[in-house]
Amino acid sequence: MIDKMEREEDKLGHSAGRTALSATKMVAMALIPIVILGVMIAYLLGPAKSFLNTGIPLPEVTIETIEFQEGKVIALIRNTGPVDVTIAQADINDRIHPAAIEPSKEVPRLATAKVVIPFPWKAGDPYVIGVTTSDGIRFSKGVTAAAPAATPSIGQASFFALVGTYVGIIPVLIGLLWYPFIRRLGMNAYRFFLSLTAGLLVFLGMDAIIESNKIASQNVADVFNAQILIAMTAILSFLALLYVSRKLVDRAQTRTVSESTSRVQINQQELLVKPVAIALMVSIGIGFHNFGEGLAIGAAVVFGQIALSTFLIIGFTLHNTTEGLAIVAPLAKIGSARVLVRKLALMGLIAGAPTIVGTWIGGFFFSPIAAIVFLSIGAGAIFQVVYAIYSWMMGKSDTNKTKTMFSDAYAIAGFAVGMLIMYATGLLVPS
Amino acid sequence: MSLPRPIIAISIVASLLTSAFAILASNNLLPAVAQDTNAVRKIVGGQTMGYGAYETTGDILDTANSGTKLSNDAVVDPVKYLRSFNYGRVSTLPDGTTLREFTLVADDRQTKEITPGVHYNVWTFNGTVPGPTLRATEGDLMRIIFINNGTMAHNIHTHGIHKAEMDGVFETINPGGRFVYEFYAEHFGVYPYHCHVQPLESHISHGLHGVYIVDPKTPRPPADEMVMIMNGFDTDFDTENNFYAVNSIPFYYMHHPIEIEKGKLVRIYLVNMLEFDQINSFHLHGNLYNLYPTGTSLVPNELTDMVTMSQGERAILEFTYNYPGVYMFHAHKTEFAEKGWTGLFNVKDSSENDIKTATASFGEK
DSSP states (O other), X not given: OHHHHHHHHHHHXXXXXXHHOOHHHHHHHHHHHHHHHHHHHHHHHTTTHHHHOOSOOOOOEEEEEEEEETTEEEEEEEEOSSSOEEEEEEEETTEEEOEEEESOSEEOTTOEEEEEEEOOOOTTOOEEEEEEETTSOEEEEEESSOOBOOXXXXXXXXXXXXXXXIIIXXXXXXXXXXXXXXXXXOHHHHHHHHHHHHHHHHHHHHHHHHHHHHHHHHHSOGGGOXXXXXXXXXXXXXXXXXXXXXXXXXXXXXXXXXHOOOHHHHHHHHHHHHHHHHHHHHHHHHHHHHHHHXXXXXXXXXXXXXXXXXXXXXXXXXXXXXXXXXXXXXXXXXXXXXXXXXHHHHHHHHHHTHHHHHHHHHHHSOOHHHHHHHXXXXXXXXXXXXXHHHHHHHHHSOHHHHTTTTTOHHHHHHHHHHHHHHHHHHTTSOO | OXXXXXXXXXXXXXXXXXXXXXXXXXXXXXXXXXXXXXXXXXXXXXXXXXXXXXXXXXXXXXXXSXXXXXXXXXXXXXXXXXXXXXXXXXXXXXXXXXXXXXXXXXXXXXXXXXXXXXXXXXXXXXXXXXXOOEEEETTOEEEEEEEEOSSSOBOOEEOSXXXXXXXXXXXXXXXXXXXXXXEEOOSXXXXXXXXXXXXXXHHHHTTOEEEEEEEOSSOOOOOEEEEEEEXXXXXXXXXXXXXXXXXXXXXXXXXXXXXXXXXXXXXXEEEEOOOSSSEEEEEESSOOEEEEETTOOSSOSEEESEXXXXXXXXXXXXXXXXXXXXXEEEOXXXXXXXXXXXXXXXXXXXXXXXXXXHHXXXXXX
16 A cells, blocks of 8 residues: 555656756756855854854874884874864973974874984883973873884785784684584584684674774774774675675576576575685685784784784684684585685685785784774674575575574574684783 | 665765775875975984984974074063062152062963963963062062952962061952052061962962062172072973973073173072972082072071972072083972973183283283
């Protein structure tokens, strides 16, 4: 009934629109509110300025990064307040020091400046760097242990590549070796492991959201609204991956349909295509996650926040081995054993290699916003994968069983164990 | 599950644009600030041992050396203030008593420069921090006409001996108001005067303070006399001083050393009006000084290079340099020293110059 009414209304609206309105009128209708808005803004900036400006806009300066170079300390500051600021002086540990500021001591809104303080710093010592604005307000940021700044060099880059390989690629590839084991499992045990994968992924997703929140609150000024950026990016990446994965599956299926008309064959193909697509999605999601993780590792090493040790590498290795398991689990029951080793290895690289790129970018050009964006993309991607795994599991099970899918003891146990494994191995990694 | 394609497309584009902007902005690529390659290169640092020099095309932030200059609206001219003594409008009463009339105007609306580049709302007596140094001889009648030109209640409380109603504590003079304080200058010594309206800490630390000197009837020996008031400013209102100084401007006497003569007696009237911090101190390099606590005795009680004072404490310091050269003086609480409370004496050998000029003129003859 309602449907019918709507359709009729639609028809009416359509015909009225077509007959009465020309294209120019359409454009005018779209532009009128914008023009009025422009007039309103002009009024607010002009005549209304005097009586609407109440209160005193307070300046705000954020120290984004602090670098220790030989004989000097360099702070990158950004004007994150509502007004232009002028920097009057700089200090180290709250003691005034002669400094230079480039390009100028006048810093417009959202612009940055480089403060260079000649200072004989000592590696490993904590320092607080401060700047004072022309109205006497001091803004500061601390460094727990001064460490010489990493300069992009082949030596440093290969060191980061090595770290990335240990932390990202090797563990994922080790995890892939569970493939033969998963293949030989019974249906219940298999469901257990698929849910375990979902548990691992949900943990990773939550971890990424929390980690990016931490970066947002510690390193990004409020003006950038980094927290809402996290939610936005995660949701958009979820939607984007949803779209991409559906396209992947659709394309594979239409190709199959055109080639053969046998219904059995379609079913068989679907059984093959969907798991591969899911596994690919899992590795892409994990790839984003590991990229974010690499950024964090690179930056932490450079800023002296963590000391890389064998223990830490072992922690990351254990933690990330489970990611390999997450990739192979959807592939285990595709009937034929012709999942190519090459395909698997490729997926392993998609998941693991971004760690290396991440450590390079994090170590040489750390940007907190970039770290947040990539971690959130990873989170969105991971949640999409979890969604795909569960909808696939539901599709695979018999209609009777569908309802009990989530309350199935194996599935719940798997999910719980997955999260617990992540939690336990996560204890080995400093956050 | 199925979403309209345009929505997905728009979402993807929007997310890409947002991330691109965010990454660009955080990587310092936005907004682009053109680098002027022809800009004059300046050098900062290198004055202190162990500190490297840095050459820049940007601006220099250096209040400790002469890198950054004070503008014209500084809260005080430290050179002028140092040796200025206000003896008032002098007249003699029928009974022979000397009457000294002073006018002090309080204001709390001015924003002035307290260190190069930093402007702060100071509360002033006669437009400066510290207020003018009032000076009289023991037994003189002091008449201080006080006018409150500010937006808050203010008053003047002078340390020393006087009647209760002249103490300034219970009379708060409202904006636009006026009050006349009258008392005899006794006992000889050095005293602070300051506003005594609550919150006291606020009124004093914003600048409503100054020095009042009472000379003994038989004057002290002639000397190169100067006033130093140890003070500071809490510019970010966290009840901790951001700047420390003698005579308000941090590091001023570092780049404008106080010139004194070798062999000539120097007398400093030193008053501690620092708020928030418990104590302050005065340490002199390369010399010892005679210390007259509160200045109420003509006999020094210590020969030292270090005096520690609590809020409101003061003393007279007397010393003579026998060797020419540059000598530092500063708070021996080094935090204060490194936040501005440091200065230099430049001891000149004028006798040597005299001899040189004498010989030159002799030679001409």
